[in-house]
Amino acid sequence: MKPISLTRFLIEEQRSRRQITPDLRLLIEVVARACKHISLAISKGELGGVLGNAEAYNVQGEAQKKLDVLSNEILLEANEWGGHLAALASEEMEAPHLIPHRFPKGNYLLVFDPLDGSSNIDVNISVGTIFSVLRCPEGVTEPTAEHFLQPGVEQVAAGYTVYGPSTLLVLTTGSGVHQFTLDREIGSFVLTQRNLRIPEDTSEFAINMSNQRHWEAPMQRYVQELLDGKTGPRGRDFNMRWVASMVADVHRIMTRGGVFYYPVDAKTREKGGRLRLLYEASPMAFLVEQAGGAATDGRQRLLERKPEALHQRVPVFLGSKNEVERVTALHREHDAAAS
Numbered sequence: 186m187k188p189i190s191l192t193r194f195l196i197e198e199q200r201s202r203r204q205i206t207p208d209l210r211l212l213i214e215v216v217a218r219a220c221k222h223i224s225l226a227i228s229k230g231e232l233g234g235v236l237g238n239a240e241a242y243n244v245q246g247e248a249q250k251k252l253d254v255l256s257n258e259i260l261l262e263a264n265e266w267g268g269h270l271a272a273l274a275s276e277e278m279e280a281p282h283l284i285p286h287r288f289p290k291g292n293y294l295l296v297f298d299p300l301d302g303s304s305n306i307d308v309n310i311s312v313g314t315i316f317s318v319l320r321c322p323e324g325v326t327e328p329t330a331e332h333f334l335q336p337g338v339e340q341v342a343a344g345y346t347v348y349g350p351s352t353l354l355v356l357t358t359g360s361g362v363h364q365f366t367l368d369r370e371i372g373s374f375v376l377t378q379r380n381l382r383i384p385e386d387t388s389e390f391a392i393n394m395s396n397q398r399h400w401e402a403p404m405q406r407y408v409q410e411l412l413d414g415k416t417g418p419r420g421r422d423f424n425m426r427w428v429a430s431m432v433a434d435v436h437r438i439m440t441r442g443g444v445f446y447y448p449v450d451a452k453t454r455e456k457g458g459r460l461r462l463l464y465e466a467s468p469m470a471f472l473v474e475q476a477g478g479a480a481t482d483g484r485q486r487l488l489e490r491k492p493e494a495l496h497q498r499v500p501v502f503l504g505s506k507n508e509v510e511r512v513t514a515l516h517r518e519h520d521a522a523a524s
């Protein structure tokens with residue numbers, strides 16, 4: 186069968202479903218093109234001089250890697266003159282970036298984590314890019330941070346790339362989740378999986394266990410039950426994985442099921458959690474729900490949370506539906522008993 190390129194797939198979606206406007210299609214193509222560029226830079230590794238620290242810090246006080254800065258610049262540059270956006274916001278920039286007056290403007294807002302899993306760059310483990318597309322509110326020509334503060338249900342598209350043994354783009358525009366693989370010989374993303382589905386049950390969980398002693402009581406109880414395995418209340422064994430690149434952990438879940446948890450703990454309570462709502466939790470929650478999974482902050486559906494700040498952090502529980510519902514129910518029961 187003839188391979189279906191991302192462009193052809195999007196044109197077909199645009200024709201069959203009116204929600205994809207030509208502008209949205211072209212915007213996704215620009216993002217995909219920028220990701221190809223990032224993939225190329227990453228694959229050069231030490232030879233390309235892209236590893237190591239940038240000797241700079243982002244607004245969240247995190248040390249930036251050279252590739253964090255480079256990926257941000259690539260996405261910014263590609264999208265700035267694309268003509269489909271009113272503004273962009275990124276993990277690596279304190280405030281939104283407005284499209285300069287000399288370029289044509291569009292009606293969308295793009296928010297992204299240009300390089301997810303930065304701590305894995307220098308050790309040659311999979312990293313990725315996460316992005317989310319929102320509508321710019323009508324009549325707004327100079328969007329501010331406030332215009333980005335839309336709950337995840339308002340997203341019109343979301344996706345991530347994984348720069349791993351192969352480069353993948355996983356995308357939703359609200360009708361299922363589809364996977365594209367970068368064919369380096371022809372230079373395009375090619376459709377390799379339609380309608381990814383996350384099984385409702387799983388025996389695999391992803392969590393950073395080193396934070397265990399800092400977790401809240403319901404989380405302690407839940408994970409202990411998983412660790413007790415066959416001889417515990419769950420009556421079966423669970424396996425554990427933690428890549429420390431959200432894209433890689435989520436992609437494993439997209440492929441064979443599982444759950445990914447980053448609960449709030451005593452260390453992150455003041456900040457609200459570890460992962461960022463707008464460009465990590467929200468797009469991943471959209472993708473996971475579209476693939477039949479569930480995504481909560483431990484108490485509430487993630488997609489319904491109204492962001493309060495551009496770089497807001499939240500707890501994240503996502504993946505196989507029955508497991509996410511169970512851990513969420515335990516948190517709710519705990520809250521009810523405490524009040």
Ligand SMILES: O=P(O)(O)OC[C@H]1O[C@](O)(COP(=O)(O)O)[C@@H](O)[C@@H]1O
Pocket residue numbers: 276298300301302303304393429430431432459
């Ligand atoms: O190092 P920890 O605490 O295990 O956190 C790992 C998590 O942090 C992140 O790396 C954050 O992403 P960035 O690299 O974009 O800051 C996630 O991808 C990952 O799930």
Ligand SMILES: [Mg+2]
Pocket residue numbers: 298300301302431465
């Ligand atoms: Mg990240």
Ligand SMILES: [Mg+2]
Pocket residue numbers: 253276298299300301302303
């Ligand atoms: Mg990042």
